[in-house]
Amino acid sequence: MSELATSRSRSGAWFSRFSRPSRGGGRRLPLLQQLLLQLVLGLVALTVLYPVLWILSLSFDPTDNLRPTELRLIPPGASVRAYEKVIEQPTPNPVSFARLAFNSLRLSGGVALASVAVAVTAAYAFSRLRFKGRQVLMLMVLTVLMLPSIATLAALFVLLNRVQIPIGDGLFNLRNSLWGVGLAVLSTQLPFAIWNLKGYLDTIPRELEEAAVIDGCTVNQAFLRVTLPLSVPALAVTGFLGFMSTWSEFAISWQFLTNPQDFTLTMSLYNMVGQYAGSVPWSRFAAMAILIALPVSAVYLYLQKYILSGLTIGSVKG
Amino acid sequence: MATTESAFQAAAGGKRLTKRLSPYLYLLPALLVMVVITFYPMGFQAYMSLTDYGIKNLRFDAPLPDFLALKNYIRIATTDLGLSNFDFWKMLGFNLWWTFSNVIVHVSMGIVIAVALNTEGLWFKRIYRAIFIVPIIIPQIIIANVFRNMFDPDYGAINQGLTLLGQLLRISPELFQIRWIDQVDFPISWLPLTLSYFALLITNVWLGWPFMTIVATGALQSIPRELYEAAEIDGASGPQQFWRVTLPLLRPAMVPAAVYGIVVTFNLFTLIYFLSGGGPIRRTEILLTAAFRLINEQRLYGLAAAFSVYIFLILLGLTLLTNYITRATESYDV
């Protein structure tokens, strides 16, 4: 009887180490469990990293080889020629790599900023203020989340094409510009931003704002001075997610843009793998892929602290 | 509490007109933008779905399309489109199965790995956390093409890796010439799922679990330790603590994440379009790729719009259902 109890409690204690969250500065893990966990997590890390290493190795391969016959991570004759080729001529269109990167950056940055700036006030209203039609409007915002942007492509095309402003002796067509693409992407980013920010704002205790109001602030001042600074992690997350989706966008861009000087990095990636691509130049594709993924990783690392705290804290209350 | 709350609402609402308008002022920028670029196209879409809008109607001086009322919807639902291999109900079924199988695997893996990562005294925690972020920050179009390369039957990394493993276990290499993407016959005869579904599943799981892990980690770290200690004092064993304490407290965080996962997976266009292209003879086609094909290849805007409305209605139904179920089974009281 006592043996049973001790054995149960021993295995219980053994397992309870997993289910209990760590608090830091706590107990040390017995070696066997440590090694076991390391093995499992190590395997998982390997599966995560493997495709990335694969892309890296493809990008260093000097031949545009679809058919590497061995699983080799550093191919024979590794060189950075693919990177050079991609930077020198990323697409058959007359546009430089720097210009493509610049376009991608300002499109993504612009949409990220705009979605956060426009959404935060609306999210605050939904979260804090009581007004007629709140439920209905919130539902409307949510439902838009479920309509994929590809579906509204034709309507947006027609709509944005109507805005044609003569500037100087040229004609500025809203649709055929990065502004138009940005607006089209914003149309799906905005509902998500509102929903995400509202969820986060819901977790900030109202008492703080109420205290500010008692101290004599108006609602607006309470919003700007109290809530906004506290919601920086959520703003970072939402901005980052907006940045990421726009960075990977190509369908809307290819549909709307015709001037090569407006093209983005991801568009030229698509150029290499379009459905009827005769033969995908794998080395160049891989080099381009790495170059495209790098800035996003950089932005992430820069904002990492805020993003992680924003994703985790905000989601607890849903 | 009540007095500060009412003071706040008084400041926000209140008698003066400007104060009463204040909530609407907050909403104004977002609403303005959304009405123009979100709601109007949606409305236009709904209109298009009731007509036979096609390429001949795109010119702004073109004749208006014929009004078809619900004919597009009926044609889709009864599979009367003349598109080969197109069966709306099978496609819908696949789409739903695809969504749920993915989300279930993502959430489970996410929770398990989050729990594992969270154990006290684990070495290299920061390194793992940094690595596990990678699938989120690489654009999907890249992943889809790279994995497509990896699933190549003759030279792909997956088959080669399996062959290596097989050689270690003395299994002949011919068994591993698996035609992941092209094979039409079902690998398991009683399960109507092609190999390309499994290839897509593997890829999407690779893409999807880190997000769930992040959400779960956040939630895990906010579970107060006292609960576990109390449970242990009450005699709960490890597994019981997991089921009775951890999981229910993870639920409020995981449910919205799961709902978000459902919406995103249901419409997972880029991955499916580039990896399997809708699968061998449309067996991994989802509603969204079918709609995109209709636009890109045949310029049948009206039909594609009807598809989109179907997608919207189904997702709406799914979300409401999920919300209802989770709210009804909420029974924790912390």
Place this chain on the structure above:
Amino acid sequence: MKKQLWIGLSMMLLAALVLGACGTPATEAPAPVEPQPAATEAPAATEAPAMEPVELTIWHGYHTGEAEEQTVNQILEAYKVAHPEVTVNVLAVPFDQLFNKWETEVAAGGGPDMFTAPNDNLGNEIRGGLVAAIDELVAGKLDGFTQLGIDGVSYEGKMYAVPGIAKAVGLFYNKSTIASPPTTTDELMALVKEGKKVIFRPYGYHLFGIFTGAFGGTLLDETGKCVADQGGFADAFAYLAELQAAGAMFEPDEGKANTMFMQGEADMILTGPWMLGTFKEALGDNLGAVPLPTGPGGTATPLTGIDGWYINPNSTKQQAAVDLALYMFGPEGAKVYSDVAGSPMARTDVTASDPLVAEFAAIASAGFPRPQSVEFGAWWGAFDDASKKLLENQGTPAELVAAACASMNTANNK
């Protein structure tokens, strides 16, 4: 610290946006369709050198880095020398987006001045008013174009493009491993059984010649109804299934198929002259080509498509565009296409220096001109599907053909 971070970030992004906005109007000024003085459309402009600067925008869907793309650039350089007042902006669009983009742009009132593409969608584009009829603009300048070419870009008596390349699929083979290439379906079967590797593509486009000519099938009757199930097609299907069982490969991925042939893993491949330049680079003198094998029903009749330069009905510079097109597919331009890209041209005055190109030109002449009727459009989905299913053993030949035909007829309401 946080505040500074945010201020810094927003300043950076704001600066980027402002810089970008300042940068754009200048580069966006060359909008595709501008109101231009009508001077460039004066008929005399083509005789006397038109000194008014003209800007043309042209699109193509050629693959990145392949021979056809080089060709366009080379011809444009030569044109620039001859006509310095013409500036040409070239846009390379991914091929699967090409038709969609053209149609939406033109339909919305804009678009480039011209684009080059096969006559895949000509029928639909004509019916949508998305390509201009150019009979007046080319009057008297059509010397040297073959009738096949002109017919390929015409519909109901009117011409809609300047014709150029005549493309039809044939059988490439590696001379170092195949001593005598097959001329009949039986010879092909024998070679495959011997162990020679041949790559076919499991698509209706590539197999059309075998379905119709070699095995005598007919796809559509005069009313547009599918009559493929009345013989020919089923036998062709059975032959292909047998071929596969004997060891022929049917590879859906074009890149993979081409690479396999170029690296010597396959001895023969069924594809078209667009790969000629690339194959020649890889195999050199070992590259050979023959028409598709003759079968019990007669000679193979692959689909012959004509690539042309189509003109935008919205363009205000149609004459200039047509002149450029006539140069690109005229004697000088066609020679470059033929030599650099190995394209078989639909011209009587260009002799290909490479016998392989001449071979493909002959293949195209003997092929079946691609129909532009609405009914034909439904054949693709139905028969691609049937081919795929055949090769995956999802039905007997007769069943599959009957099902495909039925599906075509449903789509066409016949």
